[in-house]
Amino acid sequence: MKKHFLLLLFMLNCSVFVFAQTEIVAYDKTTAMIPMRDGVKLFTTIITPKNSNSAVPILMIRTPYSAERGDDFDILKWSYVANMAKEGYIFIIQDCRGKYKSEGKMEIHSPLTHAQKPGSVDESTDTYDSIDWLTKNVKNNNGKVGLLGISYPGWLALVGAVDPHPALKTSSEQACMSDLFLGDDFHHNGAFRLSYGMEYTYEIEHEKSGSTFPFPQYDLYDWYLKLGSLKNVNDKYFHNQIPTWNNFIKHPNYDEFWKKNSTLDYVSKAQVPMLHVGGYYDQEDLMGPQLMYSHMEKKDKANQNYICLGPWNHGQWSRDNAESLGKIEFGSNTAAWFQTLQKKWFDYYLKGIGDGKFDEANAFQTGSNQWKSYQSWPPKEATIQKLYASADNTCSFTKPTKIGSVSYTSDPAKPVPYRTQPIEMTYGEGSRWNSWHTEDQRFVYSRPDVISFRGDTLTEDLTVTGKIIAHLMASTTGTDADWVVKLIDEYPAFDSKNLQMSGFQLPVAMEVFRGRFHKSFTNPSPLIPNKPEEFTIDLHEINHTFKKGHRLIIQVQSTWFPVIDRNPQKFVTNIFEAKDSDFIKAQHKIYCSPNMATYVELPVMK
Structure with a gap:
């Protein structure tokens, strides 16, 4: 009896202990239209824990792929963040400007302009305004915010951490695109990525809610071959209605358009602790995390720049299981390993849990199927x-x-x-x-x-x-x-x-x-x-x-x-x-x- 009384007394006097051990069993979901500084409102889903007994931090994902979540959506079953959800976070999912239920107009990967053009809006200012509203209006938040996201949401996590809101304490860009002419998504070393470039730009820009190009056949090798010259895309199908495709045609070389649209131009260093995440087999944005880490490392005097690379395709680390890809076996669930690292990262910067000691680089070693850690990346001893x-x-x-x-x-x-x-x-x-x-x-x-x-x-x-x-x-x-x-x-x-x-x-x-x-x-x-x-x-x-x-x-x-x-x-x-x-x-x-x-x-x- 005395033992149980002492345990209860300890729990009552140690909020951190109580918080860490409390398991969240359910979440509430609400939505809001959050106003930006220019009056445009962004559709936002707000997911809050029901039984948290202390203030919790905010984890925010901004996306062009729809922030709306149906009644059957359960954050506790989303493997990407489930281990964090069980211990209490406020999750925010927001449609970026001009997509789905958000107001305004979207242009793919628009560069940041607010520093050069005072009064202008971009994805950095939209992130800032959203965080400002959320910390003031969402109940039971602890005043600390983290950003994360994969692919385009990864780019939004990267640029959202430029000139950050004081409440933004950390960000993790994952599979973020870097330079769209030299590498990632649309070009590799100037060579145009035809099938991906055509299908993706149509999906994003043909309709606000997204759409799929109506191919008349299943095997597209012959379809693209019969398409002939790229000039036939507009002549026969797009009819100049897809803005990004039109930009491909107008800018076939690495001119000022591409240079200004490169993250290397408008993102220089980590202003909050940044965890870059990428996959060796990423079929869409393999170069981005590697290049952005290297680029930001040059100015990382505050030791805020880290990287994790794994044996993954695009975003595979967010799934239930990543023991293999195609016929290649990795010997363990590499996604679960990463999700543990991700939790440790956000728990430290947003909850103060842990010692804050992180390896500069974690890189899975294929072939031997082992996780390796390094104090520099790439390792200098090679x-x-x-x-x-x-x-x-x-x-x-x-x-x-x-x-x-x-x-x-x-x-x-x-x-x-x-x-x-x-x-x-x-x-x-x-x-x-x-x-x-x-x-x-x-x-x-x-x-x-x-x-x-x-x-x-x-x-x-x-x-x-x-x-x-x-x-x-x-x-x-x-x-x-x-x-x-x-x-x-x-x-x-x-x-x-x-x-x-x-x-x-x-x-x-x-x-x-x-x-x-x-x-x-x-x-x-x-x-x-x-x-x-x-x-x-x-x-x-x-x-x-x-x-x-x-x-x-x-x-x-x-x-x-x-x-x-x-x-x-x-x-x-x-x-x-x-x-x-x-x-x-x-x-x-x-x-x-x-x-x-x-x-x-x-x-x-x-």
């Missing part, structure tokens, strides 16, 4: 080793000693598919869009327009951690060309424990580069026929162990359709206005010589 391509279609860490090259014909009329057919609509039912970054590359290995350089069987594990850079020495008989480079982990030819993985070719890192931008993304220039040029291609950051018994492969091709539009291979001023007759065959050559070497830089860990 040593660069060069993996060279040889004219006999092999690769090794030994530089070629003989002059040699490998050639192939690239035909825009017969482009290499980026995944096995059928190629379904990006967000269509049963679409494999979510897992194509882990697709077995044997489906293109034997094509004559795909060149592979295959290494010897590894006699010991090889761990590569950090940025992968490809140096491609190449020429073409045309005046323009695309170069797609892949670093592949080839599994042993026979795996008795997992037969379906025998000989599997896993693309560990891959990227495209549009040749016309080899000197400048702002001022493209034609390639000189048959002149060797060096193309340096950032394949982004990985953390991967190539296991003993596996092989490394460098693979090169020049089409990746229809995720990347077809390069005419004849230099034209604007590919969006190219004629069908501009598309020509070309002979491409990859050089593998002592003074003209093709190689991939690998940051190898000891």
Whole structure:
């Protein structure tokens, strides 16, 4: 009896203990139209705990994908935040300006303007005004707010933390887009992401509530091929009604439009603690979290900039389970691991729970299937080793000693598919869009327009951690060309424990580069026929162990359709206005010589 009395006395005199142990069993849901400084009102869903016995913080997600939640929505069952919901938070989900039930007009990824144009509104000021209203009008909040979100909501979490409201204590941008011409969503190194760019802009901008492009068939490889030149999109379907598509046409190069719309231009540093989150296999915004972390790290004197990278596709860490992607197994539920880290992050900055000690970088190591922590990212202890391509279609860490090259014909009329057919609509039912970054590359290995350089069987594990850079020495008989480079982990030819993985070719890192931008993304220039040029291609950051018994492969091709539009291979001023007759065959050559070497830089860990 005395023991129970002492326990009760301790609980009554320790609010933190009571708070941490109280389990929230239900939430109330209300809505509000929150006024912005220019009079526009934003539709907002407010989800508050029913049985919390103390003031709780606010977690806010802003979105263009509808903030309305039906009566059957239960925040306690949303795996993304369920572990935090059980201990008490106020959750806010808000339609950004011009979407669904919010007033105003939306333009995709509009840059921040409030600092340069006093009195103007943008996503930063809308976030500020919303937080100001919420902290004053939502009962039982503790005056602390955190932002989070994935993809476009991730970008909103990033820009919402610029010139923040005093109540905003932390933010986590997740799968945020960075520069829409150099990488993420619409372009990669100037190469246009056709299927995604067309389908996404139609979905977002055709109607306020979103809509799906009415494709007349299931397999879209042939549909996009028959579409022909990109000029046919407006001529036959969009009729100049999709603003972002019109911007693609008006701005085919990296001009002031793209530079001003880049987060690198209007976001400089972390003004509140920032947790960047990204996936190695993100099919939409792979570059964003890596680039934004690196960009903000340069000015991180207050030690507020952190990153977590995992073996995920776009937003996979928010789901119930992330033990695998496609046929690749990770050995544990990596989503649950991340959700524990996320809870620890927000609990500390918004509730004061924990010691506040976070590793600078947490990066899952594929291959070995382990979580690793680092005090810098990429880790400084990695040593660069060069993996060279040889004219006999092999690769090794030994530089070629003989002059040699490998050639192939690239035909825009017969482009290499980026995944096995059928190629379904990006967000269509049963679409494999979510897992194509882990697709077995044997489906293109034997094509004559795909060149592979295959290494010897590894006699010991090889761990590569950090940025992968490809140096491609190449020429073409045309005046323009695309170069797609892949670093592949080839599994042993026979795996008795997992037969379906025998000989599997896993693309560990891959990227495209549009040749016309080899000197400048702002001022493209034609390639000189048959002149060797060096193309340096950032394949982004990985953390991967190539296991003993596996092989490394460098693979090169020049089409990746229809995720990347077809390069005419004849230099034209604007590919969006190219004629069908501009598309020509070309002979491409990859050089593998002592003074003209093709190689991939690998940051190898000891």
